[in-house]
Amino acid sequence: MTMVLSTPTAGRVREAMAALREWQYDEAPMQLHPGDIGWNYRFGTAETAAAIRTWSRDGRILAVGMLDSPTLVRMTVAPDVFQDEDLARQLVNDLSLPERGVLPEGAVSVEAPRGLLLHDLLAEEGWGVDEPWTPLFRDLAEAVEDPGVPIKEIGLEQAQDFADVLRSAFNTTRPTRDYRHGMSAAPFFSEARCLGAHDDHGNPAAVVTVWSAGPGRPGLVEPMGVHADHRGRGYGRAITLAGAAALREMGSSSVRVCTPSANVGGVATYKAAGFTAMPEIADRIRKV
Structure with missing residues (x-):
């Protein structure tokens, strides 16, 4: 054929x-x-x-x-x-x-x-x-531990907060409030969640978006970011745990993510949230 x-x-x-x-x-x-x-x-x-x-x-x-x-x-x-x-x-x-x-x-x-x-x-x-x-994986058969900080879902009305955290986390000007609105048009977005971890003053310190592939299938973390003002305080682990818990509630069997191996801090954060690092992978590249 x-x-x-x-x-x-x-x-x-x-x-x-x-x-x-x-x-x-x-x-x-x-x-x-x-x-x-x-x-x-x-x-x-x-x-x-x-x-x-x-x-x-x-x-x-x-x-x-x-x-x-x-x-x-x-x-x-x-x-x-x-x-x-x-x-x-x-x-x-x-x-x-x-x-x-x-x-x-x-x-x-x-x-x-x-x-x-x-x-x-x-x-x-x-x-x-x-x-x-480095691919990382966490099984969701067992309950996910409490993240230990206030977690709130990020709706369209918090689109600017979502963008602000990502801009700071990745040191870029690209994310805008339109990102959150655009994502809502995606097929199966009803099976995704945008979450924020907040500090003691109610300010968003970290955000994550998680995507389900349906009950009994692995979900995905994409993206997760911590505002530069809140790094080193456990918010990355907290928001990752919150995302994993949300996927488990939606019926996901596991959660996975992949990050550059050079991002040592990112790998450590996911491991702290109960993820296991799998064998490294690499893109195929054709040079000039």
């Missing part, structure tokens, strides 16, 4: 996210999650649709990718086709040739889960590996 590469319309992004939901399970390697696309909705519905790529065969979606930037595609495939040679070779062609409309010429990166035949084929084509990332 012919493999079909496509960019879905805004209305059909839901199908890509639904496929991703089905592919999430606790034993799976770290991979693209529907919450990653949900977080991308901060840029707008049309913009998110333009960043999605799907690969289908006989009407079934086999792979989903998201352009996290013009030169980085994050992707995964259905669990039963990790070693499908036809799919892997099609992916190599589509990721390597600029005219296919996925990645441009020059230095580009591909994030894909461990175990894909795609990695072997890209290596044969001379693609190297980028800086390591």
Whole structure:
């Protein structure tokens, strides 16, 4: 059967996210999650649709990718086709040739889960590996400990607070109040939560957004940030615990996150919140 590469319309992004939901399970390697696309909705519905790529065969979606930037595609495939040679070779062609409309010429990166035949084929084509990332995982079978600080849900009326904390946490001017509003347009946003940890004066000290993939499946933390004025006081651990507890209430079986291994503080924060670090992973990179 012919493999079909496509960019879905805004209305059909839901199908890509639904496929991703089905592919999430606790034993799976770290991979693209529907919450990653949900977080991308901060840029707008049309913009998110333009960043999605799907690969289908006989009407079934086999792979989903998201352009996290013009030169980085994050992707995964259905669990039963990790070693499908036809799919892997099609992916190599589509990721390597600029005219296919996925990645441009020059230095580009591909994030894909461990175990894909795609990695072997890209290596044969001379693609190297980028800086390591650390996946972290926490099982949610048992109750999550109390975070020890006031936790409140962040609705649209607190959109500016959400943006202010993220701007400070990541030392950037990009997050705006529109981020919180844009995310609310994401398919399945009813299964996400935005939470804030507050200090003794009621000021937001840390925020987190968590994304469920449905009952019995792993949820995702994306993003989590602590305001610069509140670092080193345990708010990162507290808001991460609050996020894990929210996912457990929504029926998630576990929670996962991935952060650059060089972010030693971030890795330590997640470990303090009961997460276990898994073997490092790295993007495939094609240099100029």
